[in-house]
Amino acid sequence: MRRRATTMTVSAVTVAVLLLGLPGIVLGSFFLWRDAVDGVHRSAVTIMNAVDRRTTAAQPVQRDVVDNAVSSSSYAAYVFLRTEEGAIEAGRMPAGETISHTATGVSGARVTVAISRSDVVARIGYLAGLGAVAILVSFGVGVVVARWQSRRLSAPLIYLAAAAEQIGAGQARPRMKKSGIEEIDLVYEELVRTADRMAGRIAAERQFAADASHQLRTPLTALSMRLEEIEYLSDREDVREEAASCLEQVERLAGVVAELLSTSQSAAVGTEAVPLRKLFDQQRDEWERSFQTAGRDLVFDDEAGLAVLVSPSSLAQIIATLIENSLKYGAGTTRVSARKVGKGVVLDVADEGEGIRDDLTEAIFSKGVSTGGSTGIGLPLARSLAEAAGGRLELASARPPVFRVVLSAVPRSLDPDKILPAGSIISMGSRRRRR
DSSP, X not given: OHHHHHHHXXXXXXXXXXXXXXXXHHHHHHHHHHXXXXXXXXXXXXXXXXXXXXXXXXXXXXXXXXXXXXXXOSSOEEEEEEETTEEEXXXXXXXXXXXXXXXXXXXXXXXEXXXXXXXXXXXXXXXXXXXXXXXXXXXXXXXXXXXXXXXXHHHHHHHHHHHHHHHHTTOSSOOOOOOSOHHHHHHHHHHHHHHHHHHHHHHHHHHHHHHHHHHHHXXXXXXXXXXXXXXXXXXXXXXXXXXXXXXXXXXXXHHHHHHHHHHTOOOOOOOEEEEHHHHHHHHHHHHHHHHHHTTOOEEEEESSOOEEEEOHHHHHHHXXXXXXXXXXXXXXXXXXXXXXXXXXXXXEEEOSSOOOOXXXXXXXXXXXXXXXXXXXXXXXXXXXXXXHTTOEEEEEETTTTEEEEEEEBOOTTSOHHHXXXXXXXXXXXXXXXXX
């Protein structure tokens, strides 16, 4: 990555320097040569105009006319003026080839101005040397900037790989400062969201392990104690043998449960693209008969028409919990609707009941809080599942009651079969209603 970025930047700098530097040197040399030739011409014309003015005004032509021309020239100039009064010479005749111009006035005077060609060539060579140095300096600066830019680009990618490795190693949230590069920061934010979802699932699994451990070990312990008591108190040998055999089986079962819980072998369900239409059909098949028995209507309305990114079993359990609470505590028609909001999908579960008391609106998602004598773990578990899927579950309205689930959606322009592996679009079977 660093080598590729350095090569690309250096190549761009090289092309820019060559396209701008070399033509600049050529144009500069041309303008210097043209300026020298035009300067000689201007000097000769200026001297001759001054001579003509003085001759017309019957004034003597003095040496200052040619001296001024020599002193104002940017090169070592030689001037030779011949008039009717005589010849005037200023400067030193250059050796070798010259650039010269001769002008003739109306009075018959002639002036010749000459400069050394080698002086002009030397100045052009000096300009070319400065241009070459500038090109080398620009190239060196380009290399330095390219190396710095490559480090700036590659370092966040290295940190991004380290963050992914941290997630793979089990760290709940990777640690990385934002790089300031939008694309890399977007990938990092997605890694953070992935880590949050993983942390939520791990927490849910641990909570399940703790609850299952308590629920399973206590009756197994009581059963083991009861079998030991039967074995100890019974006078019949066959009863004691059967009790001992049952006790061994119970102890073996307890060991298996402990091993399964300690190694957390429960299968984790991944995030999939779940079509809401199929989810609504599955929930309608499960709950419609119960609502008909209660003399109520259950209506599903999928305005979004999208698939959502979530665990299918988690979303099914969330919606089933809200529908079951509506059936148990609500009244009138229960409506489950889905609509697109921004880049997500909002699922609302509402009914026409009296709603939720004001003192319970904040505590309804806390464990153990219930309005009808139930265990009070349905809504807290549903919220945990929603948060683990990267969404949220909230009470949008207390009267009438409206529970809202917000989830990420798959855009209409994308085919879930292309962005997710084959088989991700699942078909939900019927599930058993909780009692």
